[in-house]
Amino acid sequence: MLLLNATYEPLTALPLRRAIVLLVCGKAEVVHDDPAGALLHSARLEVTVPSVIRLENYVRVPYRAKVPLTRAGVMYRDHYRCVYCGARAETIDHVIPRSRSGPHSWTNCVASCARCNHRKSDKLLSELGWTLPRKPTAPKGPHWRLLAGVRHTDPLWLPYLEPAA
Template sequence: MGTAVRENSEYRQRGSRTPKRLEPVPDRPVPLASAPRVLLLNASYEALTALPARRAVVMLLGGKADVVHEHPVEVVVRSVDTSVRVPSVIRLREYVRIPYRTQVPMTRAALMHRDGHRCGYCNAKATTVDHVVPRSRGGAHNWENCVASCAPCNHRKADKLLSELGWELHVPLVAPRGRTWRLVSQLREIGPYWEDYLYLDAA
């Protein structure tokens, strides 16, 4: 299969997580490496990983997976004798057993998802990660001491304790549990329809 990818949709998604409003765009070539990643589900609909578009298309053509959700932006992989639309979510035809690991790595992406991308101090949009007990005062870098924060709150708090500022936290500082949270900890963004399978409300 060739590497040419064309964005053939009359529309492009505005926003990165949930398709809301679409606007017209002309057809234009899109590098395959820039095509959106695809969420791979087990046969049981459990989220496994986010695949590069090329790998997802190979699995579809090889009969190893089926499309669950098309991507709202039509991106098509073309070869000499066939063309395949890159989906948003695919599902394995046969179940594969995955070893279960209970500990979820704490990454910036996973922490932001846990806290809903809102500041734990003022509920504004979060753009940074803050240590509730500052590292300079013995605070650990873990789920129980880190919170999503907006830049102004992070700057104002600096190396102070919440009791010294009279502040309160608006989110519980707990480590998320579940298989899919390991995947969430590695994701930079969530594609269309992915949240139905990532179970982000389960901590």
């Protein structure tokens, strides 16, 4: 479940239990119901499981300039596709291998299928005659901090995760 700040900025993904507590206590409101969502029943209350909720009061979030590097973030950035062959990505590969002093950073990590990762091994791209279709970059924006730590992104969240234009 996606939690938005009072200004509709994405904050985090919440477990269902925490989201329901925020709703029942009046600290949050439902922004988007999941049409296929379940119903939760109690002795006196019936609540539809929402997909997106928004806090009633603004919460100040400390600014972090860098988006943390995570496997989920690299996969999302590369659209879950191998940068070398375009197949479904299963692993993360360091363009300049760690064994050759390559950094563990956004600009050196790419999504890769197991076959290409195994073929590349600890070689440089120039040794194999391979090239990258695009240079890996570090993502920017508050929505990336959220996406970097989430394993599953509900398609209903996408309108709320787009950067403000």
